[in-house]
Amino acid sequence: MGCQLLLIVAVLTIITVVKGNVSVVEACNSNDLKALKSFKAGIHIDTSGRLANWVGQSCCRWEGISCHSTTGRVTEIHLPGFISTEDSVFQSRMKGSLSPSISLLTSLEVLDLGGLVDLTGIIPPSIGCLQNLKKLYLYGNKLSGPVPESISKLLKLEELHLHENRLSGTLSSSLGNLKNINQLLMHTNQFTGVIPDSFTNLTNVVRLDLHCNYLNGYIPEKIGELQLLEQLDFSNNLLRGKLPPSLCNLTVISVLYLDNNKLEGAIPFPSSPGQMPSLGFLRLQDNNLTGKIPPTFGYLASLRRVSLANNKLEGAIPTSLGNLQDLTELYLNGNQLSGQIPKSISQLSQLIFLSISRNQIEGPLPSGMFSLQNLQTLDLSFNLLNLSSIPMWMAELPSLSRVYLAGCGIKGKIPEFFRTTPSPLQELDLSVNHLSGSIPAWIGSLTQLYSLNLSRNSLVSSIPETITNLQDLGLLDLHSNKLTGSISQVFKIGQRFPDGSLTYIDLSDNGFSSGIELTGGGGQTGIRFLNLSRNVLEGQIPVSVGRLRSLRSLDLSYNKLGYVLPGSLANESSLETLKLQNNRFTGRIPSEYLKLKKLKELDLSHNLLVGEIPAGKPLSDFPESSFSGNRGLCGKPLTACRA
Numbered sequence: 329m330g331c332q333l334l335l336i337v338a339v340l341t342i343i344t345v346v347k348g349n350v351s352v353v354e355a356c357n358s359n360d361l362k363a364l365k366s367f368k369a370g371i372h373i374d375t376s377g378r379l380a381n382w383v384g385q386s387c388c389r390w391e392g393i394s395c396h397s398t399t400g401r402v403t404e405i406h407l408p409g410f411i412s413t414e415d416s417v418f419q420s421r422m423k424g425s426l427s428p429s430i431s432l433l434t435s436l437e438v439l440d441l442g443g444l445v446d447l448t449g450i451i452p453p454s455i456g457c458l459q460n461l462k463k464l465y466l467y468g469n470k471l472s473g474p475v476p477e478s479i480s481k482l483l484k485l486e487e488l489h490l491h492e493n494r495l496s497g498t499l500s501s502s503l504g505n506l507k508n509i510n511q512l513l514m515h516t517n518q519f520t521g522v523i524p525d526s527f528t529n530l531t532n533v534v535r536l537d538l539h540c541n542y543l544n545g546y547i548p549e550k551i552g553e554l555q556l557l558e559q560l561d562f563s564n565n566l567l568r569g570k571l572p573p574s575l576c577n578l579t580v581i582s583v584l585y586l587d588n589n590k591l592e593g594a595i596p597f598p599s600s601p602g603q604m605p606s607l608g609f610l611r612l613q614d615n616n617l618t619g620k621i622p623p624t625f626g627y628l629a630s631l632r633r634v635s636l637a638n639n640k641l642e643g644a645i646p647t648s649l650g651n652l653q654d655l656t657e658l659y660l661n662g663n664q665l666s667g668q669i670p671k672s673i674s675q676l677s678q679l680i681f682l683s684i685s686r687n688q689i690e691g692p693l694p695s696g697m698f699s700l701q702n703l704q705t706l707d708l709s710f711n712l713l714n715l716s717s718i719p720m721w722m723a724e725l726p727s728l729s730r731v732y733l734a735g736c737g738i739k740g741k742i743p744e745f746f747r748t749t750p751s752p753l754q755e756l757d758l759s760v761n762h763l764s765g766s767i768p769a770w771i772g773s774l775t776q777l778y779s780l781n782l783s784r785n786s787l788v789s790s791i792p793e794t795i796t797n798l799q800d801l802g803l804l805d806l807h808s809n810k811l812t813g814s815i816s817q818v819f820k821i822g823q824r825f826p827d828g829s830l831t832y833i834d835l836s837d838n839g840f841s842s843g844i845e846l847t848g849g850g851g852q853t854g855i856r857f858l859n860l861s862r863n864v865l866e867g868q869i870p871v872s873v874g875r876l877r878s879l880r881s882l883d884l885s886y887n888k889l890g891y892v893l894p895g896s897l898a899n900e901s902s903l904e905t906l907k908l909q910n911n912r913f914t915g916r917i918p919s920e921y922l923k924l925k926k927l928k929e930l931d932l933s934h935n936l937l938v939g940e941i942p943a944g945k946p947l948s949d950f951p952e953s954s955f956s957g958n959r960g961l962c963g964k965p966l967t968a969c970r971a
């Protein structure tokens with residue numbers, strides 16, 4: 329009997345659906361309708377226009393709504409911020425908050441309101457009534473307040489994406505009840521407190537991402553019990569204590585990011601071959617890890633990118649590293665590693681990026697390094713390498729274009745073989761060595777050079793005119809040499825290539841003796857940092873300095889510059905640092921300088937300035953020492969001017 333009745337109901341349902349035009353007949357479940365109308369009422373702005381079409385009673389036909397084929401209940405709400413059509417992707421926004429009445433949607437399985445940018449307010453605790461919910465996407469909004477405790481009652485939940493909001497409070501240990509969860513993404517919020525031990529009960533979790541919060545305390549000891557975990561990201565928190573040895577039991581882990589915490593102690597994995605066989609991406613940098621890189625490290629045969637940088641690791645780089653045949657990036661910089669670079673490094677044929685800078689590695693470099701055919705970036709700066717000269721093979725590496733050899737004890741001239749490297753040089757840092765001789769004219773043929781750092785050597789020439797060919801130059805640091813002559817070539821680069829990338833110029837602490845010429849139209853406007861301090865520059869600051877709109881830091885101190893200070897300098901509204909001390913500037917401080925609202929550092933001391941210091945911020949906020957040694961200056965912060 330009951331079965332027959334059901335059959336009739338089913339047939340009737342089919343008939344109404346087949347009829348097609350049922351906008352009046354096919355009113356959806358009244359609770360669902362009420363919930364969706366409340367939801368819509370909570371949203372004031374919907375740039376996609378989707379909600380505007382939510383009219384009438386047939387909510388199952390509304391855009392973004394899916395209903396169950398037999399019960400007619402709403403099962404899915406899909407209103408993501410990113411809307412991709414055939415030919416475009418477009419970001420829509422919704423402004424408003426989540427109505428607590430969504431709890432009436434008791435058949436809901438998917439709620440996707442991700443990436444709508446402007447949803448605010450709290451996650452309503454009534455969400456815990458949605459007992460059938462499997463996927464909850466609220467990421468990419470401005471939701472605040474805690475994660476309601478009631479979420480841990482959603483036992484069918486498989487994907488919880490709450491990342492990139494402003495959620496706060498602690499993570500409830502009851503979240504450990506979510507036995508079916510496989511993606512738990514709560515990164516980039518403001519969560520505090522500890523990671524509950526109960527998280528080790530999330531035995532189905534595949535992705536667990538809590539990065540960029542303020543979590544402290546320890547990594548749960550039994551984290552290794554999460555046997556399905558493939559991606560674990562706890563980076564950028566305040567986690568303390570040791571890396572739990574159980575990590576090595578994560579048999580399918582592929583991404584492990586624990587960087588930027590306060591973790592200490594030794595790296596406990598792998599303890600034997602075959603552990604963590606899929607680990608490809610490992611970040612442990614910026615912690616306080618100690619001890620040696622385990623000799624077993626080479627067992628992690630799937631590693632592709634590894635950073636152990638900026639810890640306190642010591643001892644030798646293990647020979648087993650040579651087993652990591654898939655390794656493309658290796659960062660070991662900023663530790664206390666010693667000994668020589670192991671010969672086995674030559675086996676890393678896929679290596680693209682190698683940084684060992686700031687350790688205590690000794691020379692000589694293994695000559696087998698010439699077989700690193702894919703190496704693009706090599707940074708060996710600040711070790712105990714004492715190279716004396718740059719090995720020839722380095723200039724023959726087919727892919728090398730970024731070379732950092734600061735503080736490597738290199739003597740003699742800048743080797744000409746850099747002129748003809750197989751890959752055009754893009755970055756060259758030979759600072760803090762014992763280079764002598766001139767800056768060669770051929771430097772102008774390195775037309776893809778972006779960054780040139782020859783600071784703190786004993787170079788004696790002028791800057792070759794050919795430097796004006798370096799159209800891609802972004803950073804030029806020649807400070808602390810014995811360079812002489814004119815600096816105008818440097819500014820001509822910006823003039824020749826007005827859309828170029830020159831942002832950073834440090835020519836300080838040399839013997840340059842020209843004036844400052846910023847001649848010509850356009851150009852130079854991208855310069856953010858300019859340091860010409862401690863030279864013997866003469867003449868005035870050209871009025872055209874006002875064209876350097878992006879300037880953040882200007883240091884012309886300790887020169888022989890004079891005349892009045894140009895008011896046009898106040899055009900540099902982003903200026904944060906202005907150092908003009910120990911020159912021969914005369915006249916008054918231009919009142920325009922009151923417009924330098926971002927100024928944090930000012931030194932006009934030891935000049936020949938006169939008159940009242942223009943009254944007001946930011947000038948009055950600086951200490952006396954910013955103005956001292958100018959016999960004619962008065963007014964705040966110096967003594968008041970005599971009437």
Ligand SMILES: *[C@@H]1O[C@H](CO)[C@@H](O)[C@H](O)[C@H]1NC(C)=O
Binds near residue numbers: 350
């Ligand atoms: C439903 O029928 C009315 C009148 O017959 C018509 O104007 C309307 O466009 C139809 N709507 C749909 C969705 O077919």
Ligand SMILES: *[C@@H]1O[C@H](CO)[C@@H](O)[C@H](O)[C@H]1NC(C)=O
Binds near residue numbers: 504525526527528
């Ligand atoms: C994990 O779950 C079990 C039973 O479901 C419970 O007894 C245990 O206390 C939980 N562990 C933690 C750390 O919460």
Ligand SMILES: *[C@@H]1O[C@H](CO)[C@@H](O)[C@H](O)[C@H]1NC(C)=O
Binds near residue numbers: 573575577
């Ligand atoms: C790894 O798992 C095995 C088997 O479950 C267990 O006996 C061992 O104690 C675990 N190791 C660690 C370090 O937790």
Ligand SMILES: *[C@@H]1O[C@H](CO)[C@@H](O)[C@H](O)[C@H]1NC(C)=O
Binds near residue numbers: 590591615
């Ligand atoms: C690292 O450890 C040292 C001593 O154990 C401590 O003084 C220091 O603050 C720690 N640094 C960080 C970033 O935790």
Ligand SMILES: *[C@@H]1O[C@H](CO)[C@@H](O)[C@H](O)[C@H]1NC(C)=O
Binds near residue numbers: 714716737
């Ligand atoms: C550096 O190497 C040179 C020659 O190779 C040697 O004469 C010099 O003593 C070494 N300096 C240091 C500090 O080891």
Ligand SMILES: *[C@@H]1O[C@H](CO)[C@@H](O)[C@H](O)[C@H]1NC(C)=O
Binds near residue numbers: 734783803804805832
């Ligand atoms: C150039 O090298 C010096 C010394 O190594 C360093 O302090 C400086 O920051 C570098 N310049 C740039 C622009 O990176």
Ligand SMILES: *[C@@H]1O[C@H](CO)[C@@H](O)[C@H](O)[C@H]1NC(C)=O
Binds near residue numbers: 837859860883905
């Ligand atoms: C400019 O260079 C000088 C000498 O190299 C240095 O003392 C000063 O700190 C630099 N100024 C800025 C703003 O970095």
Ligand SMILES: *[C@@H]1O[C@H](CO)[C@@H](O)[C@H](O)[C@H]1NC(C)=O
Binds near residue numbers: 873896899
């Ligand atoms: C300073 O800015 C004003 C207004 O933006 C502009 O007219 C003037 O040409 C600028 N001065 C210089 C020297 O670029």
